[in-house]
Amino acid sequence: MSVEQPDMPELKIESGSGAETNVEPLKLGQRLREIRKNMQLTLEEASQKTGLARSTLSKIENEQISPTFTAVQKLAHGLNIDIPQLFAAPKNAMASGRRVLTRAGDGTSHPTSTYEHELLCTELANKRMIPFKTRVRARSFDDFSDWVRHEGEEFLLVLEGEVALYTEFYEPIALQEGDSMYYDANMGHGLISLSNQDALVLWVVAR
């Protein structure tokens, strides 16, 4: 099956977790200047379009001031750029590094009374998914004060133990090891362990 071989260095064993290239800090001013230049606008013209003073724009582009959120909104609206574009590199969403390694157990832990989340990708800027491995501590739906509910979709895979997924609009459902669930996270949801051991699940959230 082998045809043309891409560059394929020898297998190297690494030990740590994390991004494998350095992360570059975000330069908002530089970026805005770039965008304005590409549109062939002078500061004066940009000023008209955005309603921000010429001087203010200059200072923002030269990173002499940090614009307020409202200023950023005016900029985005006036120049017809969507805000996420300001925060992501032009072509590639994963500009700061194209792959990130997380060794077993090396994720960052976020314990609560009901769950113990281990974030499996520590450098999440601009990424579309949030993966984490979760130890389910809750044993009863009463353990939650309210539904968990947020923008996005979730994929759930049971790694160990047995759980019950509670969601709005549906009846609770029992899930064994290997079972998986895909659902709308805007719908209230919560997970409990059905055995007397904590259960272990993989969760991936798409935003």
Added chain:
Amino acid sequence: MSVEQPDMPELKIESGSGAETNVEPLKLGQRLREIRKNMQLTLEEASQKTGLARSTLSKIENEQISPTFTAVQKLAHGLNIDIPQLFAAPKNAMASGRRVLTRAGDGTSHPTSTYEHELLCTELANKRMIPFKTRVRARSFDDFSDWVRHEGEEFLLVLEGEVALYTEFYEPIALQEGDSMYYDANMGHGLISLSNQDALVLWVVAR
């Protein structure tokens, strides 16, 4: 820990309503409050994580001030939230059904010479992620005719065995059970099993 009970899940079955239309796009302050509440953080704790004063956070959440760009960055970094998420209007992508169950082994199988994919969510219309469990048959990079490369991002978790992930621009890397990887799928990639057994991995692709 039981305090107040959310609406009774046991009794509720999908009613005719289905998708409640979302109201106005959330304002930044409301959005942040929601996120913080979901993380179960007090203003004090959020203050510690972000480096912003408790009072400042309060004012931002109540929309009494417009945070500077730097403040927004501190917020995003400290609370581990993606900045575009703050600006995106919440919209409901999962119009029809709001959750889909796939029992262990019930996914649809897609065997090739190098991989055996089991799609973990059979009803994928309009969904943001594609989850599948894959048996890795390949033993050498030569088993592939060329890089696999496509739009989107991928999350990979090793469930069983030991694999090596080959990607462009980087050296191949060995992954044991529990290790995970997040990478840009536009970058050529391929997976092989390092033992003489097939390896088992979970793969989630965001489109």
Added chain:
DNA sequence: CAACAAAATTTCCTATAGGAAACTTAATTA
């Protein structure tokens, strides 16, 4: 309910963003 504790808000002050106009630099033309 009173008394307390914890969280959130408001006050007050300082630091800094935003705007008008003065100033400087760059580009063109005579």
Added chain:
DNA sequence: TAATTAAGTTTCCTATAGGAAATTTTGTTG
């Protein structure tokens, strides 16, 4: 080259964001 003009920058002032501490609100316990 100087004169002219358009672009960008800096100055100076006002408006407002950010932080420390006081105050109010909310939640808990006797």
